[in-house]
Amino acid sequence: MSTPTEIARTAALASRTLKAVSGDDRSAALTAVHDALAAAKDEILAANQKDMEAAQALVDAGKMKQSLAKRLLLSDSKWDGMLEGILDVRNLEDPVGKVTMATKLDDGLDLYRLTCPIGVLLVIFEARPEVIANITALALKSGNAAILKGGKESTASFAAIANVVSRALATTKIPSGAIQLVQTREDVSALLDQDQYIDLVIPRGGNDLVRYIKENTKIPVMGHADGLCAIYVHPDADAAKAVKVVVDAKTDYPAACNACETLLVHQDAATTLLPKIASALLEAGVSLRCDSVSKAALQGSDLDSAKKLILQDSTEEDYNTEFLELTVAVKVVSGLDEAVEHINQHGSGHTDAILTESKETAESFMNRVDSAGVFWNASTRFADGFRYGFGTEVGISTNKIHARGPVGLEGLTIHKYQLRGNGQGASDYGAGKKAYLHTKIEDINI
């Protein structure tokens, strides 16, 4: 077994080689990984079976939720999706070497800003076994080396997949050390000290994981933390749209980070729109935790009396809770200002939506809510790399720097500045000497 320092150093060395590998060669490596995985299906599914058996034993002993055990299964459809995903990433445009700025400082002194890989990523992710293939594809396509640590419940599946990836890379121009798997929490802990080799830590998981990582490393962290998404209903919202969007945002996939957890309703809509939305939500099996004002409004409305019976009282804590199930916290607010204030204070900066027919109100909401996604008359569930057209995503960042929102290949790159001169010195320029041109280079030919 390699030590964490050796793993990090190996990754850094691989990263240097990887930076000089062409986009075609990186894509070819993804084809090789795809083909090798396809050929090793039996081997990998056998490993997955081991994980499933261990998980089922824990479920039987009451030590694991059945829902978690389900996520570990590499079903046929997940398997196919996993393989297809690798080819999807392969087919995306090369994110490396794009010119994002080109300025003529002077004749024969041209400045270019080009995208390049970040270097070495440490990615800590959940137990879904198919995720390792997805992250591998994104890392290699963007020219980054990656050290991977997946949830321990899929240890056997991860090891089998990593083995196949490693063997496949050995046949390509990508060094095998570009993708390494670590298996224990202790490994991760030691890797967090390797800031001379690792450039970015990407923890996918809850706030607790992200906070722990941030507290224990000097390496930059791109946190993919909780999603406490809210929808605010303005009195002028269209009733049909409001019902549609809120029900979709809450029920389409309640366990997702972009599901709606809090419903804020303008006081003037409490007796008009809220009963319609509440009725549809209850119909869809959603539990409503209401503050006193919203509950009173619903009790006084024409809502079915059976539905009135199952309304619940909310606590303060409910407005800070990511339920991840068919429960929503409801609150009546005095207006847009209070809604914005509530979201900025209680939300997680992930994605929040307003329902209104007024462009001006929507603009104000989208301008003032400080979240990665600010939506107008659309479900929070659209916050997703695939839906945004990024092909796929590493996760959804709630960071305020580098990448925010769904992170695709672009978020795994940084830039460098190339200056192409002809022997110039800075002392040639300045007061009484040559002046900088600073014109945009339109016809890029490097």
Place this chain on the structure above:
Amino acid sequence: MSTPTEIARTAALASRTLKAVSGDDRSAALTAVHDALAAAKDEILAANQKDMEAAQALVDAGKMKQSLAKRLLLSDSKWDGMLEGILDVRNLEDPVGKVTMATKLDDGLDLYRLTCPIGVLLVIFEARPEVIANITALALKSGNAAILKGGKESTASFAAIANVVSRALATTKIPSGAIQLVQTREDVSALLDQDQYIDLVIPRGGNDLVRYIKENTKIPVMGHADGLCAIYVHPDADAAKAVKVVVDAKTDYPAACNACETLLVHQDAATTLLPKIASALLEAGVSLRCDSVSKAALQGSDLDSAKKLILQDSTEEDYNTEFLELTVAVKVVSGLDEAVEHINQHGSGHTDAILTESKETAESFMNRVDSAGVFWNASTRFADGFRYGFGTEVGISTNKIHARGPVGLEGLTIHKYQLRGNGQGASDYGAGKKAYLHTKIEDINI
């Protein structure tokens, strides 16, 4: 006095207001700050006089270098430059609200990525008093609130300037809490815990400061650390260009982070180009610390015998040292590979240059050297926000995420995604349902 928590909370509240202030109002605030500073010249110069007296006492007591004391002086030319700098920043294009991506997900479902302020910055900078005005201007122009801590040697000057800024902001649409000054190291230490309010720490200073900050905060850090810049001379370099560029990079301003500290010479150039470069450097008063191979090559060359006498021997440490004075470490390498390896291992990832007439060699160098700036036949001294055409800079980042190289207004922004819909739910899309368009929106009208 406010506590650090109060200061951070005040900044966060100011930041929310600031995000809704228009670009014109932000620019108007810079005009107000400029005018107020101009009107308060006597008051501020009197405070600067106090700092100078305290500094001179320390110099006399042998406790401060004269060169540092000099930097504290707010001379007439620095004063004028400081005021002019505020107007320069004011006149730059508004960095907020720029559309950097626009995708039609479906008819009536439009996704826009817009630039927006990061939020609250904590900027720790050196003792030059004029810097506070520069950073204030950059922060306000980019819509960020900032908490500022400058070097203690300019305490009185900073307090006077911050006072004037505060009074000026009170007459504008920017809340006064948008710019706050803290005075002690203890304040900074306590502020590093305020990750719920502060979004980014920008330490301008040496590696030790940056490392200390990274070790003591969960807040993202944009480090402006040392510059250990190297120039590599390939045998096919043009001699005149090589002499010109190396001398400029070493002597134009030796105390700058973009000055050249290491000179790497291909073995085939050790007896051809190196003597010419060495002669010019020695002529300019530069001390050469040579490895045994370069020293032998120079001793055997036609270099003046007097110059041969003052060649020094290098130690390993010299190749890891940012001299910041007229000293350069010289080393002969076996070729491009060793030069790249040396730079990636010993450099600080700031700016490194190659001198060669071969495009292919230059491309390989620029591709493989992992630095913010990779230059071909141009002095490392060009690595600078003003020279790059950014108007000004917060500093030069050696980070591998968010902003790398000179950081201007763009580096002080992040983005948010706006989705503008018409009542759509994510459950409308997918297999057997509607498909995403993912077409680029060419005609942006929001």
